[in-house]
Amino acid sequence: MEFSEYFPVWDNMTPQQQQAVSASLVSRSVKKGALLHNGGADCTGLLLIKTGQLRAFILSKEGREVTLYRLFDRDICLFSASCILRSIQFDVAISAEKDTQLWIIPPDVYRQLMEQSACVANYTNEIMASRFSEVMWLMEQVMWNSMDKRVAAFLLEEASIQAADRLPITHESIANHLGTHREVVTRVLRYLQNEGMVRLARGTVELTDRAKLEALGGK
Amino acid sequence: MEFSEYFPVWDNMTPQQQQAVSASLVSRSVKKGALLHNGGADCTGLLLIKTGQLRAFILSKEGREVTLYRLFDRDICLFSASCILRSIQFDVAISAEKDTQLWIIPPDVYRQLMEQSACVANYTNEIMASRFSEVMWLMEQVMWNSMDKRVAAFLLEEASIQAADRLPITHESIANHLGTHREVVTRVLRYLQNEGMVRLARGTVELTDRAKLEALGGK
Secondary structure: OOOHHHOOOOHHHHHHHHHHHHHOEEEEEEEEOOEOOOEOOOOOEEEEEEEEEEEEEEEEEOOOOOEEEEEEOOOOEEEHHHOOOOOOOOOOOOEEEEEEEEEEEOOHHHHHHEEEEEEHHHHHHHHHHHHHHHHHHHHHHHOOHHHHHHHHHHHHHHHHHOOOHHHHHHOHHHHHHOOOOOHHHHHHHHHHOOOEEEEEEOOOOEEEOOHHHHHHHHO | OHHHOOOHHHHHHHHHHHHHHHHHEEEEEEEEOOOOOOOOOOOOEEEHHHHHEEEEEEEEEOOOOOEEEEEEEEEOOOOOOOOOHHOOOOOOEEEEOOOOEEEEEEEHHHHHHHHHHHHHHHHHHHHHHHHHHEEEEHHHHHHHHHHHHHHHHHHHHHHHHHHHOOOOOHHHHHHHHHHHHHHHHHHHHHHHOOOOOEEEEOOOEEEHHHHHHHHOOOO
16 A cells, blocks of 8 residues: 555645655654654654554653543644644654554655645644544543543543453553543542443453443443 | 734735635624634634634533633634534634624635635644644643642733733632632632732632742743
């Protein structure tokens, strides 16, 4: 599969624009766990995922994390090229949750492309609006939902991403996704276990009653 | 002052595009307190503020509110025209915090303009990135900061917007900005009063030690 088949507005670009992108494109493999991008100091470029899974998250000064969204096959990561838009004034970190194959479009090449092509600029707009929507969903979760609902929603999402009911995940890691402390997650998980929704074992959480979890944390 | 002087990319538009916008433009006055836009069902159009102040906020099912950001003179409100971008999948409400004079650009006119002009599309991108940055700032506040820091930051922002140290504002209203309960705000304000940072009276909060408030809630 070629880049042109992954980039949705390829056919709307001129041959010159296609050539500029092709010539500057970098193909890269990253291992699970790798940090691809770390906040505003970096301007790596746009990432287009061939296969794999990336996680975008924010970090507090004290090292606490919260997951903003995930990126999957064919998704584009815009915030790894935040220097192309001067109004982006926040820092996002990007790490690989699976071994990932991706392309990098250098920021200066993409910026030029956006300036030349209304189609590419509008496509970029749609990408940003998608990420904005995910962050707003998270904001509503954080503002209005209690932690038991958020843990239930997180477990359902994980089970869907991993296509499995038995998740190899620690309480610490769930806390890092949700921006809370391990002790809080442990308390919530024990409550969910008492209610028959999950079964806990060392290093795993198994979903045992999806319907009940969905009633609690469903979108 | 004319619309052309308020719209930053006016000079980059063709005469035909300028004419299309001028012909469709609606000028409107809204009273303080008016609800201009209410979530996804509405697609009012782009709002460009001549003078005044708008507030963008989200609402929970139970009627709790949280302020996302404010818009002032010359600001543009994009989410009142969320139908122009299909990837915007969240609902924002917009109300007037002061008597406001504004122009409305109809959504179909603006969408066409974005499709034709890379410059307008990129300008729209910058607007969205600005709002995204404000929401991310709020997200960090909510995730990492305790309520005393958030109330201090809110009071400093209000004092700056109103250019006054004595704010005519109720505890209920502060709670609605921050997405919490009145009782929580009252408790925090009493703590701030004990620490000498504010003085409370019926319907007003007076900032009495800005330096201390800034040390607590400053950006």
